[in-house]
Amino acid sequence: MGKLTEIRWHGRAGQGVVTAGELLAGAALEEDKYFQSFPDYGPERMGAPIKAYTRISDEPIDVHYQILSPEVVVVVNPNLLGIVDVTEGLAGNGIVIVNTPEPPKKIRQVLGLKGSKVRVFTVDATAIALEMLKRNIPATLMIGAIIRATKLVELDNVVHVIREKLGAKLRGEIVEANVKALHRAYEKVQEG
Amino acid sequence: MVVSTKMALDGAHAAARAMQQINPDVLAAYPITPQTAIVQTFSQYVADGEVDTEFIAVESEHAAMSACVGAAAAGGRVMTATAANGLALMWEIVYIAASMRLPIVMAVVNRALSAPLNIHCDHSDSMGAREAGWIQLYSETAQEAYDNLIQAVRIAEHPDLLLPVMVMQDGFITGHGLERMEVLEDSAVRDFIGTYKAKYSLLDIDHPITFGAWDMYDYYFEHKRQQTDAMSKAMKVIVDVGEEFGKISGRSYGIFDAYAMDDAELAIIVLSSTAGTARTSVKELRAEGVKIGLLKPRVFRPFPAQEFVDALKGVKAVAVLDRSISFGAMDGAGPLFLEVCAALFAAGLKTKVVNYIYGLGGRDIFPQHFAQVASDLQDITATGKVKSLVSYLGLRE
Numbered sequence: 001m002g003k004l005t006e007i008r009w010h011g012r013a014g015q016g017v018v019t020a021g022e023l024l025a026g027a028a029l030e031e032d033k034y035f036q037s038f039p040d041y042g043p044e045r046m047g048a049p050i051k052a053y054t055r056i057s058d059e060p061i062d063v064h065y066q067i068l069s070p071e072v073v074v075v076v077n078p079n080l081l082g083i084v085d086v087t088e089g090l091a092g093n094g095i096v097i098v099n100t101p102e103p104p105k106k107i108r109q110v111l112g113l114k115g116s117k118v119r120v121f122t123v124d125a126t127a128i129a130l131e132m133l134k135r136n137i138p139a140t141l142m143i144g145a146i147i148r149a150t151k152l153v154e155l156d157n158v159v160h161v162i163r164e165k166l167g168a169k170l171r172g173e174i175v176e177a178n179v180k181a182l183h184r185a186y187e188k189v190q191e192g
Numbered sequence: 193m194v195v196s197t198k199m200a201l202d203g204a205h206a207a208a209r210a211m212q213q214i215n216p217d218v219l220a221a222y223p224i225t226p227q228t229a230i231v232q233t234f235s236q237y238v239a240d241g242e243v244d245t246e247f248i249a250v251e252s253e254h255a256a257m258s259a260c261v262g263a264a265a266a267g268g269r270v271m272t273a274t275a276a277n278g279l280a281l282m283w284e285i286v287y288i289a290a291s292m293r294l295p296i297v298m299a300v301v302n303r304a305l306s307a308p309l310n311i312h313c314d315h316s317d318s319m320g321a322r323e324a325g326w327i328q329l330y331s332e333t334a335q336e337a338y339d340n341l342i343q344a345v346r347i348a349e350h351p352d353l354l355l356p357v358m359v360m361q362d363g364f365i366t367g368h369g370l371e372r373m374e375v376l377e378d379s380a381v382r383d384f385i386g387t388y389k390a391k392y393s394l395l396d397i398d399h400p401i402t403f404g405a406w407d408m409y410d411y412y413f414e415h416k417r418q419q420t421d422a423m424s425k426a427m428k429v430i431v432d433v434g435e436e437f438g439k440i441s442g443r444s445y446g447i448f449d450a451y452a453m454d455d456a457e458l459a460i461i462v463l464s465s466t467a468g469t470a471r472t473s474v475k476e477l478r479a480e481g482v483k484i485g486l487l488k489p490r491v492f493r494p495f496p497a498q499e500f501v502d503a504l505k506g507v508k509a510v511a512v513l514d515r516s517i518s519f520g521a522m523d524g525a526g527p528l529f530l531e532v533c534a535a536l537f538a539a540g541l542k543t544k545v546v547n548y549i550y551g552l553g554g555r556d557i558f559p560q561h562f563a564q565v566a567s568d569l570q571d572i573t574a575t576g577k578v579k580s581l582v583s584y585l586g587l588r589e
Contacts, residue, residue: 025200025370035200038369041311062468064365065556 004059005152006067009052009139010086011076013045016139017052020076024143026161027153028056036061049077049084056152072150075099076125076139081110093117097145097189099125099138104192121149123189132181133174140178144186155186194442196374203366204229206334206373207273207299207359210341212237213381216297217268220248220259224278225311226363227301231273253278257285257296264294265403267393269345272296275363276303276317283321289356290325291419292404295348295388296356298326299341302464302515303363304553312554313363315463316516319527325419327357327426328493330463332449335373337361339443340490342376345385346433352425354391362465364554369465380440423494430491447496449488452478453503456485458569461532462513463489466550466557470513473562484566492528497535504536509544509569513585515551523582524549544572550585561585 007024011017021037028035033056040051053067069089078100080086087096098107101124108120123145125138140162147155159179166175201209208230211219219238223231238247246263250256256272264270274282279300289296300318304310318328327347331337337359344357361367392401407415431446438444451471453459462470467488474486487503489496504510514526521530529547536543548565550557564585572578 022200022370025372029198029200029372032198034372036369036371037200038202038364041364041368061371062472063559064362064369064465064468065558068558 004055004057004061005072005150006070007054007056007072007074007146008067008070009054009074009076010080010084011050011052011139012080013048013050015076016137017050017076020139020143021052021054023140023158023161023165024054024056024146024153026165027157030157030160031153033058033153034060040066049080071095072097072146074142074146076142078102081107087111087113087118090118095119095121095149097121097123097142097149099123099142101127104190108192119149119191121145121189121191123185125185128181128184128188132177132184141181141185144182144184145189148186148189149191155183158182194440195377195380196441199373199375200370201334201373201375202229202368202370203331203334203337203361204301204368205233206338207341207361208233208237209375210338210381211271211299212243213376213378214269214271214342214345214385215243215382216245216271218246218248218260218263218270219272220250220256220263220270221272221274222250222253222256222278224253224275226303226367227273227275227278227299229367230299230301253281254285257282257289260296261285261289261292261294264289264296265292265393266395267390269349269388270294270296271298273299273301275301276305279317279321280305286321286326287324288404291415293354293419293422294356295354297341297344297348298356298358299337300358300360301363301367302360310553311363313365314515314552314554315360316552318358318360319516319518321358322493322527325355325423326493327355327423327430327491329357329359329490330492331359331361331366332465332467332488333373334361334366334369334371335443337366338373338375339437339441339445342381342384343433343437343445347426347429349388350429350433351391353422353429355422355426360464365465374441376441384437384440426494427491427496445490447489447491447499448503449490450503451486451488453485453487456483457508457573458482458484458566459487459504459507459510460484460513460562460565461487461489461510461528463492463515463528466513466515469557469559470562473559473566476559477563477566482566482570484569489528495531495535497531497538500532500535501539501541504541504543507543509546509572511546511548511565511569513548513550513565517549517552523547525582529582544578546572546578546580547582548585549582555586557586
């Protein structure tokens with residue numbers, strides 16, 4: 001079996017987590033890869049903590065179960081830290097990416113990862129979303145951070161998918177604002 | 193030559209896409225989680241003029257199936273979609289649709305039946321409808337859900353059958369799971385399904401006939417005999433259509449998907465999305481030297497009894513996994529297990545068969561569960577004894 005990467009997303013319902021998973025899957029498709037992206041639905045209500053999962057692989061993916069031991073954890077909403085055990089099952093050399101204004105060092109401390117081989121990345125996707133998209137929808141911007149941390153897919157392919165998918169339902173300037181915001185998130189990622 | 197487009201679709205959208213390409217005359221449906229995306233997406237196709245379908249937004253599933261029966265009796269190519277309690281509410285008319293020999297195609301996104309209220313996957317809904325006279329096809333992936341729906345039209349409308357077909361996919365796991373799949377060209381689907389000319393139509397006023405007539409003890413029994421005879425002919429049609437579909441898609445379909453069964457001494461039988469996880473586990477167990485195989489039935493109605501007997505000859509111990517319970521059946525077993533047992537017994541086979549109930553209400557099933565099943569089967573072959581006929585996977589006791 002080829003290289004399989006398993007990602008778990010933590011967010012709150014309504015923040016675009018499902019859309020982000022779809023965009024990442026779309027970029028994987030552009031690269032002729034295989035993927036699964038699926039939410040973990042509970043009672044659906046805006047603001048509730050939700051999880052979603054993405055698998056990306058060079059080979060067809062047969063399994064159908066939730067990801068318990070992800071290599072990558074993406075925390076879309078920083079106020080979930082301390083409420084949800086976001087590092088549960090995370091591989092010892094895994095990656096945590098958090099949307100937060102705090103520096104990675106602080107997040108490493110909050111998550112109890114001092115001295116651990118887990119790589120910690122942060123980006124203030126909420127600030128970027130509020131400034132450039134005028135809405136609190138940081139999830140899709142986290143893809144920029146995922147690519148920076150993992151090189152899982154090419155940033156240009158995500159841009160292509162954003163233009164295609166969002167272009168079908170949103171005005172041109174909003175689509176381009178999303179593209180710019182994605183680039184900004186990619187550039188602003190910090191590791192520590 | 194196969195021409196198709198690679199897409200990222202979940203099972204519900206894949207089903208809606210198949211329906212769009214099938215372009216039925218009438219689609220009557222009521223939304224219910226996790227099937228909602230099918231009806232919602234299809235109604236968008238209607239609003240955008242991408243289909244010619246008369247879309248009937250009804251007030252309930254009972255009305256949905258009633259409208260389907262009316263439209264199909266009028267000679268239309270008719271489809272619908274539902275899940276769980278929606279299918280339960282249709283019940284009366286589901287049976288009538290089959291008994292009137294109306295080739296309706298229904299997408300079912302499997303979900304647990306209430307109570308307690310649960311929106312997640314198990315097979316209690318479609319398994320509850322297994323005696324209603326519909327052909328039942330189960331799909332592992334969004335791709336299979338799409339492929340099965342297209343084939344279902346041809347199967348249902350086959351002149352030897354004229355039987356309705358349900359195409360199942362697992363709620364959320366497949367229905368809301370985005371995956372890579374291939375969508376055929378519209379014209380390829382159109383040519384494959386062809387046009388439908390009903391043999392009898394209510395609207396054919398030059399040849400007036402009666403549908404759903406009063407039928408006393410003088411003829412009701414004969415009509416039921418004809419119905420069950422038609423079901424007996426379905427297996428050949430399903431296989432023929434599955435082979436023909438392979439020519440336009442590169443994906444042929446049969447009755448089972450068999451993996452590593454050729455020299456298998458142990459076998460696991462499981463439907464739908466769980467078969468993918470099982471296949472991965474079987475692969476790993478094979479690498480460890482365990483002679484185990486997997487049978488994923490695609491067809492549950494009609495039940496492929498002879499085919500099961502042929503496939504399981506030489507196998508020493510079999511585990512049948514059921515995602516529903518037949519309450520009050522022997523030891524509270526599941527329907528797939530009971531049918532497999534009946535088939536093997538009638539053929540005189542003495543294979544040891546055990547049942548595992550799993551995944552009710554969406555409870556997840558993991559590779560370690562299959563490792564446990566394999567280990568149990570090894571115990572059975574070593575000792576010749578079955579400790580527990582019906583067990584539970586992933587259950588807190």
